[in-house]
Amino acid sequence: MTGRILKMLLLAMGLGLAALPGALRAQELVADSSRHLVAITTGFVGTEVLLFGATEGAGDVVLVVRGPSRNEVVRRKGRHGGIWINDSQLTFKGVPSFYWHAASKPIETLLRPAALRRHGIGVQFLRLPPGRDVSENELADFRAGFIRRKVLTGLFTVRPRDVTFLGQRLFRSAIYLPPNVPTGSYTINVYLVRQGRVVSAQTVPLSVHKIGISAKVYQFAHTQSVLYGILAIVIALAGGLLAGVIFRRA
Amino acid sequence: MQIYLPIAEISLDVLLLLAMGGGVGFLSGMFGVGGGFLMTPLLIFIGVSPAVAVASEANQVVAASASGVLAHMRRGNVDFKMGLVLLAGGIAGSSFGVWLYSLLRAIGQLDLVIALSYVAFLGIIGSLMLVESVRAVLRKSRAGGVRRKLHQHTWLHGLPFKIRFRKSKLYISAILPLGIGFFVGILSAIMGVGGGFIIVPAMIYVLGMPTIMVVGTSLFQIIFVTANVTFLQAVNNQTVDVVLALILLAGGVIGAQFGGRFAHRISGEYLRFLLGLFVLFVGAMIVIGLVATPDDIYSLGPGAQR
Numbered sequence: 001m002t003g004r005i006l007k008m009l010l011l012a013m014g015l016g017l018a019a020l021p022g023a024l025r026a027q028e029l030v031a032d033s034s035r036h037l038v039a040i041t042t043g044f045v046g047t048e049v050l051l052f053g054a055t056e057g058a059g060d061v062v063l064v065v066r067g068p069s070r071n072e073v074v075r076r077k078g079r080h081g082g083i084w085i086n087d088s089q090l091t092f093k094g095v096p097s098f099y100w101h102a103a104s105k106p107i108e109t110l111l112r113p114a115a116l117r118r119h120g121i122g123v124q125f126l127r128l129p130p131g132r133d134v135s136e137n138e139l140a141d142f143r144a145g146f147i148r149r150k151v152l153t154g155l156f157t158v159r160p161r162d163v164t165f166l167g168q169r170l171f172r173s174a175i176y177l178p179p180n181v182p183t184g185s186y187t188i189n190v191y192l193v194r195q196g197r198v199v200s201a202q203t204v205p206l207s208v209h210k211i212g213i214s215a216k217v218y219q220f221a222h223t224q225s226v227l228y229g230i231l232a233i234v235i236a237l238a239g240g241l242l243a244g245v246i247f248r249r250a
Numbered sequence: 251m252q253i254y255l256p257i258a259e260i261s262l263d264v265l266l267l268l269a270m271g272g273g274v275g276f277l278s279g280m281f282g283v284g285g286g287f288l289m290t291p292l293l294i295f296i297g298v299s300p301a302v303a304v305a306s307e308a309n310q311v312v313a314a315s316a317s318g319v320l321a322h323m324r325r326g327n328v329d330f331k332m333g334l335v336l337l338a339g340g341i342a343g344s345s346f347g348v349w350l351y352s353l354l355r356a357i358g359q360l361d362l363v364i365a366l367s368y369v370a371f372l373g374i375i376g377s378l379m380l381v382e383s384v385r386a387v388l389r390k391s392r393a394g395g396v397r398r399k400l401h402q403h404t405w406l407h408g409l410p411f412k413i414r415f416r417k418s419k420l421y422i423s424a425i426l427p428l429g430i431g432f433f434v435g436i437l438s439a440i441m442g443v444g445g446g447f448i449i450v451p452a453m454i455y456v457l458g459m460p461t462i463m464v465v466g467t468s469l470f471q472i473i474f475v476t477a478n479v480t481f482l483q484a485v486n487n488q489t490v491d492v493v494l495a496l497i498l499l500a501g502g503v504i505g506a507q508f509g510g511r512f513a514h515r516i517s518g519e520y521l522r523f524l525l526g527l528f529v530l531f532v533g534a535m536i537v538i539g540l541v542a543t544p545d546d547i548y549s550l551g552p553g554a555q556r
Binding site: 041042043044045072073074075076077078082083084085086089142145146148149150152153179180213214215217218221222225226228229230231232233235236237239240241242243244245247 | 252253254255256257259260261309310312313314315316317318319320321358359361362473477480481482483484485486488490492493495496499503507540541543544546547548549550551
């Protein structure tokens with residue numbers, strides 16, 4: 001159902017653009033997502049958000065989705081006396097908690113490394129500023145370890161996903177948000193690439209937040225910790241005493 | 251049926267959690283042990299982070315002890331004076347324990363310390379159970395035996411600050427129960443256990459309390475110590491998952507009833523032998539986790555906050 005509506009919407013957008021008079025066609029790229037709000041409920045098992053848009057004239061499209069920035073601690077284990085112990089750590093400052101990208105062609109054929117780095121397209125070009133001075137080798141190791149863990153938990157994509165063109169001008173792609181997706185404000189950057197250059201760009205906002213009982217419990221535990229602690233004890237005492245009374249009769 | 255646990259932040263099967271609560275409750279009903287020392291490692295095995303497992307299990311032990319203490323109170327088998335002295339040590343110890351827990355978590359060594367504590371205690375308890383049950387079986391086949399002296403005086407009785415505990419018929423230094431309470435309080439915070447498996451033998455063999463008073467008195471003080479742990483964990487670390495604790499509790503109380511009834515059917519020595527084996531098995535699993543080469547030597551820390 002939503003799929004059909006979307007297709008119609010896309011078609012309407014395409015037609016609308018084509019019908020626009022030349023002066024208004026300066027905007028070469030129009031994009032949007034199927035949802036701007038993603039709600040994580042008690043039964044959340046991951047979801048897809050559809051990204052779509054239209055381009056003016058030929059060109060390729062690159063999409064980059066970034067989750068809210070945070071500081072991420074990466075720990076490394078070493079073997080000491082036969083057991084594995086965390087023995088060193090590195091904090092990466094202000095890195096995206098979620099990273100996903102897609103392109104209509106292999107990105108290395110679209111843009112030069114300098115341009116990829118400038119726009120942060122591709123995991124290898126992500127800026128991961130370390131929180132302390134480390135040697136180049138160590139930084140590279142931690143960087144690789146960090147990205148590997150993020151990919152394993154489904155929060156980073158290494159290989160760009162596909163952006164498919166419907167005809168010459170309409171494009172679409174689907175972002176998958178896994179069950180453990182971080183909450184907060186996301187940005188979706190859409191780039192139009194032509195002859196090795198980014199000729200147009202647009203940003204689409206996306207917000208991921210928890211709703212329902214589990215969100216309330218989490219919120220409560222973090223904002224009213226004292227009350228939460230007292231309530232946890234009261235609930236446990238009541239439950240325990242109730243069980244004691246019930247089974248005394250049985 | 252999957253449920254998203256709000257604090258653990260993972261989805262788990264409710265039936266699996268109920269079954270775990272029921273299984274551990276069955277064992278605790280059968281052997282009269284709290285079961286925290288089995289539940290926490292099991293939670294870690296199914297993917298709950300050690301930090302959340304320990305804090306939520308402390309919350310569940312509050313409930314389990316509360317339901318158990320009533321029966322003992324009705325029979326008058328709780329020495330409140332002794333309980334309060336133990337508790338004073340327990341509150342201090344558990345507060346120190348939660349502070350230590352937060353510190354270890356910040357420097358990334360909490361999981362290791364939890365695992366090592368479990369290896370040590372499961373190893374000791376499991377071995378003691380095995381040895382004791384084998385001895386009991388051997389003793390049965392032989393008649394008679396040596397009678398133990400009722401009350402022995404050791405250097406422990408020379409310590410100052412003596413207090414009279416009428417109910418337990420003891421005149422001992424307050425330092426002893428305070429010290430025991432303090433030590434068990436630390437364990438409670440770090441391991442998410444009530445500590446019955448340490449405090450009960452300590453009360454019998456170190457304090458020389460009458461056995462009939464021991465279980466009720468220990469349950470009485472465990473309620474308050476684990477309540478203190480729950481509160482401090484909730485305030486300092488936000489790692490208490492009430493939903494998880496409630497599901498485990500529901501399974502636990504039912505399991506405990508069946509366990510209690512089943513215990514009369516088969517001989518105690520064999521039961522203890524089996525539990526000893528199980529405890530050692532859980533300990534061995536943790537050792538394997540520590541010694542085996544990890545899939546990835548890198549891991550993401552809890553610093554990944556939103």
